[in-house]
Amino acid sequence: MSAQSRARVLFLLAGLIVIVSGLALTLSLQMLGSPQTGNAPPPIMSWLPLIVASLVILGIGWWLLGSCHQPEEDSAQRLRALLEAAPDACIVCRQDRTILMANDQAARLFGYESSLLRNQSIEKLVPNWLRGTDASGPNPSPTSTPSGSWRLGLDGNLVGRRRDGSEIPIEISVSPLEHAGQRYVVSFIRNISERKKLEDRVRHSQKLEAVGRLAGGVAHDFNNILTAIIGYSDLLMGSVPQGDPVRDGLLEIKKAGDRAAALTQQLLAFSRKQMLQPTVIDLNALIQETQKMLRRLIPEDIEMQLQLDPQTRPVRADAAQTQQVLLNLVLNARDAMPQGGKLTIQTANTDLSSSYARKHTEVRAGPYAVLSVSDTGCGMDEATQARVFEPFFTTKVQGKGTGLGLATVYGIVKQSGGHIEISSAPGQGSVFRVYLPIAEEAVPTVSLTSGLTRTPPGTETILVAEDEDALRGLVRRVLEEHGYAVLAGKDGEEALRLCRQHPGAVHLLLSDVIMPNMNGPRLAQEVKSLHPDVRVIFMSGYTDSTLVSRGVSQGEAYFLQKPFRTDTLIQLVREVLDRAPTR
Ligand SMILES: Nc1ncnc2c1ncn2[C@@H]1O[C@H](COP(=O)(O)OP(=O)(O)OP(=O)(O)O)[C@@H](O)[C@H]1O
Ligand SMILES: [Mg+2]
Incomplete structure (x- = not known):
């Protein structure tokens, strides 16, 4: 029975007792006051006004009691409806850290039914490693200060524990509430997994951007120096006769210069500062052309398969650099499968949606052709995946990898207006997907390298x-x-x-x-x-x-x-x- 019904029943009983005692008193007074009156009207008639008045008073009291409690009931319902309508999860806790109330959003967030959360300890929703820490730390449980006031108002980023044991990053705002002499804590909780992922991605691309600027600056100065080194050794070799030991020395200088130039070129590619010559290219044709060379690089225990969608639309990119992207990805796949395995090169058309673009801030929504290179090799954990595009990051033994392969891929893809994505897990192989923008119009290709091998003397x-x-x-x-x-x-x-x-x-x-x-x-x-x-x-x-x-x-x-x-x-x-x- 609710408090309101209880009050009404008590009121009714009290009223009836008062009326009955009033009647009994009146009756005895009448009997005492005029014992010999024979023609007096029947007592019930003389009490009628009194009975009616009492009943009216009782009725008004009953109604008043009902109407006085109505707003409270309404407001409780309204509060419940408000909490359910709130976009965030809301949990109200008692002072003993048990849950008084949780809305459906809270139940969904933590993977429970809301009835299962009621009266449970709030600690149930906190990972073990966070339990028991002080309120000034990440535990949102209320504690009292010696003065008796609440030490709360904690706003921060925390981790919550779902029913299946998984952890979710949450943002929580808590505030104390005192009502009818009881203390409660009201917490509004928001799942910030998506925001965290977005922040991580932005931080990652800013880091690569900064490293790229540094690498680009270094490469710029190196290029000037290397052009002079290679150029002068070329020039001097022309004036030193064959068989002269000086010529061998010059050849070594030039070879070292060429190696340094190749390295510098990779740094430039990573920093997206190399000169690209974008043309309209057919990815399938490019893969087929490169296939022969790739097969020579891959040992026999690796099966290479091409799954090329003939409908793949042409892309706008630098052909030689796109070939470099494919080569670097294939070489990595090979290195990930020292015991053999399967390497698949795929092409397809795809549309990157605007919701995908919102999650990957550097991506523009639209049509892309996707080139994927998959392997059945060792795979990568998340920590490795987060670092693979950094220049000089390698897990290979000294002398086996420079760590510039994927940095170059990243630079070329980004400079071409594309996007790269990895799916991998330890022992599960890896898939690298390169998205390249679809070519809108055909662009004529100009070859500058073809032509004369012996140049006639100039006069201009x-x-x-x-x-x-x-x-x-x-x-x-x-x-x-x-x-x-x-x-x-x-x-x-x-x-x-x-x-x-x-x-x-x-x-x-x-x-x-x-x-x-x-x-x-x-x-x-x-x-x-x-x-x-x-x-x-x-x-x-x-x-x-x-x-x-x-x-x-x-x-x-x-x-x-x-x-x-x-x-x-x-x-x-x-x-x-x-x-x-x-x-
Ligand atoms: N397909 C793959 N499977 C597993 N790990 C990979 C794969 N591709 C790249 N990696 C990891 O990423 C690291 C960086 O790759 P990246 O191509 O940049 O450099 P590298 O291959 O080590 O050296 P380089 O390419 O300069 O010879 C690798 O050392 C490896 O740990
Ligand atoms: Mg590599």
């Missing part, structure tokens, strides 16, 4: 702008040796001055991209206004995206990646001079 005038002294000297020397007239400036301004002072024609501008005073693209504009037919070659080891967007890679100019070989320089110069002007 070439304006060179390069701030690195050794490199400028090398370029001047190589070009002059091949018959060209060279004007060489240490920056854009000096080169422009030389160009203005030169009385004859300037046929070609060979310029660094990033230089003090005036950068390459600005210089090219100025030179074109003086010599509209001038051809332009930019040389750089490092491309700034704003310069790229200003036309360095848009077909208005040719590009020479540093470090370059002197014969590549000579060939490209000849090829560009023989082409139609780039206006």
Whole structure:
């Protein structure tokens, strides 16, 4: 029976007792006061007004009692409805840490039915390793301070324990409540697993971004130095006769330079600063072309399977770099299966939804072609997966891996506007999925490397702008040796001055991209206004995206990646001079 019903019954009983005693009293007084009255009206008639009045009073009292309690009942129901409507889980605890009330969201969050939570200890929802810690620590249980006030108001990120024993990151706000002399703790709890994952992803890509900037800066300076080392050793070898021991020394210098250049190239790829030449590529054709080479790299106990969806749409990417991505992934898969296994290369079309893009902040929703490389090898735990794209992270023995393979893959994929995803677990193999954006329009491919092997001597005038002294000297020397007239400036301004002072024609501008005073693209504009037919070659080891967007890679100019070989320089110069002007 509720408190309200109890009050009504008591009131009724008390009322009846009062009425009955009143009647009994009146009756005895009447009998005492007029014992011989024979014609008095029957007593019941004279008491009627009194009885009616008493019943009316009883009725009003009954109604009042009912109506006084009604709002309380309503508000309790309203409170319950409010808690159920709250988006967060809510738990009300008594002072002894038992649960008085939990809404459905709380029950769902912790994997219980809400009736099962009632009267249980709150500790049930706290992982063992957190139990019993102080309220100032991560345990949300209330404690009293000596002064008797509640030591609560704890707001922080905690871990909750679900019924199946799994742990979930939660955010909890608790506040004390005193009602009818009882103390309670009201906790609002929110599952923050998704937010935590998103934060981790953002932190991870920021870390890679920062390492990339550092690597890119180092690679930029190294490229200039290496171009000089490789270039001068090339040049000197030309003047040392065959069989001379000096020649062997020069060859070793050049080989070491080439190795360093290859490493620098990987760092540049990771930092997304290498010059890509995106074209429209058919992933299936690219895989089939590369297949032969891949088979040679894979031992016989690894079965390689291609599952290529013929409907896979063409993507816009750099063909050679995409091949590099495939190669690095396949080599890793091979290394993960020392006892043999199965390697599968797959292609397919896919759509990355906007909800996927929201979870992976760096991804744009839309159509992609996906290239996956799966293996049945050793797999990776989560800690390894979190680090694989870092440059120089390797679990391979010294001398076996540099840890640059996946860093390069990451850089190339990101620079191509793509996305990479890993699914793996220890002993379960790994799948690397590379998403590349679908090509919207066909782009003509220009091959700059084809052409002459023996270059005829030049007669034209070439304006060179390069701030690195050794490199400028090398370029001047190589070009002059091949018959060209060279004007060489240490920056854009000096080169422009030389160009203005030169009385004859300037046929070609060979310029660094990033230089003090005036950068390459600005210089090219100025030179074109003086010599509209001038051809332009930019040389750089490092491309700034704003310069790229200003036309360095848009077909208005040719590009020479540093470090370059002197014969590549000579060939490209000849090829560009023989082409139609780039206006
Ligand atoms: N398919 C895979 N299965 C298991 N672990 C892998 C796989 N791919 C990469 N890894 C792990 O990621 C690490 C980094 O790979 P990454 O390709 O960057 O460098 P590496 O292979 O060690 O060296 P490098 O590629 O420079 O020769 C590897 O050392 C390995 O621990
Ligand atoms: Mg590797």
